[in-house]
Amino acid sequence: MMEDRDTGPSAPASIAARAMAALRPESASYLSGLNPEQRRAVEATEGPVLVLAGAGTGKTRVLTTRIAHLIATGKARPYDILSVTFTNKAAREMKHRIGALIGPAGEGMPWLGTFHAIGTKILRRHAELVGLKSDFTILGTDDQIRLMKQVIADQNIDEKRWPARALAHTIDGWKNRGLSPEQVPPGEAQAFAFGKGGALYTAYQARLATLNAVDFGDLLLLCLKLWRENPDILRNYQDRFKYILVDEYQDTNVAQYLWLRLLAQLRKNVACVGDDDQSIYGWRGAEVDNILRFEHDFPGATVVRLERNYRSTGHILAAASGLIAKNEGRLGKTLRTEDEAGEPVTVSGAWDSEEEARQIAEAIESLQRRQHPLSEIAVLVRISAQMREIEDRFVQVGLPYRVIGGPRFYERAEIRDALAYLRVTMNGADDLAFERIFNTPKRGLGDATLQTLHAFARADRIPLLAAAGRLIETDELKPRARSMLRGLVESFSRWARLIESKPHPEVAQTILEESGYTEMWQKDRSADAAGRLENLKEFVRSMEEFPDMAGFLEHVSLVMEASEAEGADRVSLMTLHAAKGLEFDTVFLPGWEDGLFPNQRAIDESGRAGLEEERRLAHVGLTRARKRAKLSFAVNRRIHGLWSSTIPSRFIDELPPQAVDVIEAPAHFSAGASRFDRNPAPFGSSYATPGWQRAQANTSGNFSGNLGSGNRGGGRSGGPRQIEGELVAKSTATVSAFTNGARVFHTKFGPGTVAGIDGNKLTVDFDKAGRKMVLESFLQPG
């Protein structure tokens, strides 16, 4: 198995090995905390390895320990290891944990990063071989679409009929599959714009080349091209990377797969860690097949299954496993835990989505009263549109929350604008950036001026900024436009000089001020202007961490995240996708309705594969929970502004009954019924669904409350519904328990006096917080 020198006392350690060990007194300890499977995954260093790591089974731990092991045993030095992740966050976390494991020795892992970051690094070295200069720019999505629009216009295609966005999506898809323009299957190339799809792709690539720019897909695709056309260079990298590790292998797309396969061909020391049951990015090119096919692609691979879950209680795990077992295309794992059965997963219905939000907020307040930290609670939704109602509710009752995900820092308009200024300053030939801020803030330079400028630039084959420099010496523009443009051109050359003499954050600050950009937002009266100014400040501040402007821009094109203000005790609200990799004590999963989840569109577009991906998403959601998972559905939901009736998700049906408790809340339905008279939505019919009937049966039936696998839970079946019972009773009370003038206590606002009663909403004069309208359920007799 292993010819390790320091495996055991029986094998006499070499002097070198002992010397190495002496450097690390804690050396053996990094392995001691691992269970046998984890240890196997760490120690199987040679040859292809597939680690199927279920949710909560210590995947990151295995990955980082494996790296530590390779280094500690002297099999590899940090720079011999290629270690790829998908997100910068994951890369950062990995670096951090390796550092904690082996100390400064792991600091310089130059080849630990995202596919794209590593691709960039390689391409910069060999740029000229793929027709680029080494200072090429990396385009973000919006630059890409801007460019695409130009390409479409050039080919005289009606952009309304064939939107740039759709073309960008199509081309991205091709790139994800590793296809260069000439490799696109003719049939597919035909499909866009009457057969012009292929031509547009070619034209788009040509435009990129002229601009010395690449998009994200190119970062991988051009590596493939580089290696295929230059076997000696490929050989060099194959040789250099003695060991390859891949995180989240189930998320790799075809291009990434090809990229890895080329690199791993020589040494075949490639370890992929992933979970086919957590593949939820098929829609953006991820190929579950990559992981399903691993043993076929790498014959003789060692496969290690990590099935011991250290996160969730028995019931939660049973629910998640039972659900995912319905998928056909999977390698098959059974998660198990030594933890207690814990609370069953709860399922509850609400009359509509507003009520669902109300129930969630109430349940959270109830948990909070029992000292449950808010930071250990998450609400996971299928689509971000669901967040609105939940947020509204949280705001109403004053529940602190934070939305995770959403628009990324570097995608915000103000950050892109600021970046564009810096890009043009650093590189006057960056036409896309120039176009972006050409008239931002407004300086009276519109389309007409831009067209003239374009014509000029094209005629002389020079960048826009240079063309502007010449244009202002002619009388082609109106005096007003000319003087504004002159101001801009002169500013840029002044700023470019400034870079030489001043620290870069200061220069950036100057640019933002002198260009009038900061002022633009200061004058803006809209609600988010203050936030944008704040972002700009943060942007300038973040530059300090980099040695110079060029270093900053390089970093920023690939990575840029808002520094999150951590620490506050808040509920987390996010989509299921954003939740992958996170865990919470209590997880709310609203919106389990057919059409929404599983999402109808996913099924329409990808059929059974789509449904299975939705099911995996449900599995991901459930496995985020450590102690409590609370599913819910609404019988009526507003979709695109129209109320429509829904039926509970088929996934609810698929949960193993013994792991689930159904929460009854009949009063909810009658309470709201009159509002929906016009709605044909028969809740009778929703209640007639198999899911609901089964749910009913489960409640009344006397299931044991134990898990199929070993019932160590002990005494769960007794009164599982107490907590929710309390909750339901409170929210449905029609007669207030309080009277005018009564003294009450509110968790957030403190003591107060009831000043008015309207159903379950009370007006309370709080001693400290003043008059507020609050729900009765948040009040306790004071």
Next chain:
DNA sequence: TCTAGAGGAATTTTT
């Protein structure tokens, strides 16, 4: 050139 209003679309998201 700018801005208000119409019209249309409306998952999931990283790099």
Next chain:
DNA sequence: TTCCTCTAGA
């Protein structure tokens, strides 16, 4: 319903 994009008119 709401958000975004494009167009028409000032």
